[in-house]
Amino acid sequence: MSIPLFRALARDHFLHLLLIIGVALCFFVPFAPARWPGAIDWHTIITLSGLMLLTKGVELSGYFDVLGRRMVRRFHNERRLAMFMVLAAALLSTFLTNDVALFIVVPLTITLKKLCEIPVNRLIIFEALAVNAGSLLTPIGNPQNILLWGRSGLSFPAFIWQMTPLALAMMATLLALCWFCFPNKALNYHSGTHATDWQPRLVWSCLGFYLVFITALELKQELWGLALIAAGFLLLARRVVLSVDWTLLLVFIAMFIDVHLLIQLPALHSVLTSTSQLSPSGLWLAAIGLSQFISNVPATILLLNYVPPDTLLAWAVNVGGFGLLPGSLANLIALRMANDRRIWWRFHLYSLPMLLWAAAVGYGLLLFR
Template identity: 60%
Template sequence: MPTLFRSFLHDRILHLLLIIGAILLFLANFRWSDLPGAVDWHTIITLTGLLILTKGLEVSGYFDVLGERLISRFKHERALALFMVLAAALLSTFLTNDVALFILVPLTLTLRKFSRLPLSRLIIFEALAVNAGSLLTPVGNPQNILLWSHGSLSVAGFIGQMFPLAAWLLLSLVALTWWSFSTREIQKHQNNETHQWRKPLFAVSVLLYVLFIAALEWHLTGWALLLIVLCFLIMARPVLLNIDWSLLAVFIAMFVDVYLLTRLPVLQAHFDAITHLGDGALYLLAIALSQVISNVPATILLLQKVPSSEVLAWAVNIGGFGLLPGSLANLIALRMAKDRRVWWRFHLFSLPLLAWAMLSGWLLLRLIS
């Protein structure tokens, strides 16, 4: 049980969010009965299921086997980095950005057992890649789901709207990856250990993973999570004790803080002015809001005042780059990296990429409109 609560005691991000929330409670106009509704419980349920299933795959030992095979296929760091970045972008287009990270980041972390690699930098680029790849489709990330559901475009129409930005940002990210990783040969560890994996646990985890993804489409996520918890209680209880439960508390606190922030009297007076903004002002506002409150809450807020549009869709997805709160995927990836230095290193790549995406995205938007 101490292991279960240790992450809560040492989670500085959670502590900061709780302090901010306590201050906002005294400043915002709200009703206590509204606070539970401020949390996107579907997102929390989805993250809980993914955390459990990913930990199940990790405990099964299959990531060790897959990581060993992956290292044996690549000789140079740059080639491996390009493969992982492209895999992250591809998976995020149809599995969503958080699912792609829950698959690739644990796999990336196992590579340290077989070689010396800049793993933190690789995870940073995987986070950037899912932000770039997921913006292509209406199901790639939560903000696109919202934008698509509020608009009138077909799936093909939405993809056509987002394709120029997705292609350009992915090309830019590939170029940045090429520049950021060297061509030196991967230094592999001399390891004669044969990695065994628990096939029953792996098979159950994969089966539940498929069922959980299907349940997301069928809007049966809660029942699917209950099934997952029951299965692991029966066959692998340590899995439930060792997942990062404080990450869920971070997301809950973030949703509540964002809600309280929008209820500040000093801000509410300016919300109505959003309906009169031009394309350029809306573009900058959506990106700026994403940097502060994350692009999903920013999308929810802006859709209350303006219709779904190409400018809004491009802006909130570009807003996923830059500062850590820009996208929830950033937080997920860096938390899983378990490296304190990765938090500031992330911004060495994400902030220049945000500036590049803002400028080139706006020029591209004007060019095609």
């Protein structure tokens, strides 16, 4: 395992970039490595670890192959299949959170590539955009909404009502874009593919492990939950543990530390202090812009210290999930799972126009509320 892990680390240019940024920031802020572990959201790291194990278990069981074959028989053209996957990603993200939705739809999408000719990278990009658009609707769709909901004092239905205009606009835009980007042509099946022998025992074990892990999360015992399912996979299917992309966790850890260093910059503090004096349009642009560089969850945490958790802030940080890769951690998860270097720059061909459109439409809707 050490050799593949070393190779993965050597190829991970995004991790290298994060490390370079972290080293550079150390020259401008107090150097205190003892504080870095406290800056890491270990709940997120542990939750991601469990989800990666569970998803890899289902993937290696062969069940995604079975499900994919059923889907390609049901959807006979590329556009319908793409529309279904985008809608499924958005719907799942409203109640399972955007990260969990991606752990379900992206591996399934990769399996579909083995069965028929589809532009898998483009579809994964649209799924990443879909979970950002779908998750903004509910208080539990993403981490920033959980924070905003808790601070706002709104009821569950009231929060959904607050977010509905933006969610509808973004989903309508995404579906229209999907309609034009995926042609209405028949799916071309790969004749050489044959049905994979899937392992029902491993699938049912993953379901059982999932229930154990969710229960542990609810009881605030996530570390014990992770230990239990990891031990279960080591006994049942050791290759699951060895096949997980563990370098993704290092990327997230590096991002948390970089953000911790960034927010200590004196210049940033002076800018954030002045946000309470900004006009609505200025705050709108500031929240979106800040999200682009430190991700929308840390941006929400910072801005809640200076501005109220109102509709403008809720819409702005969710719009900030589009655009640049760091805007939402869901973007990073989706592109990493695709395991194709070309997808990294192609993502921005769709996400940056989506950001500009969302910023313009969202602010326009705010003016008419």
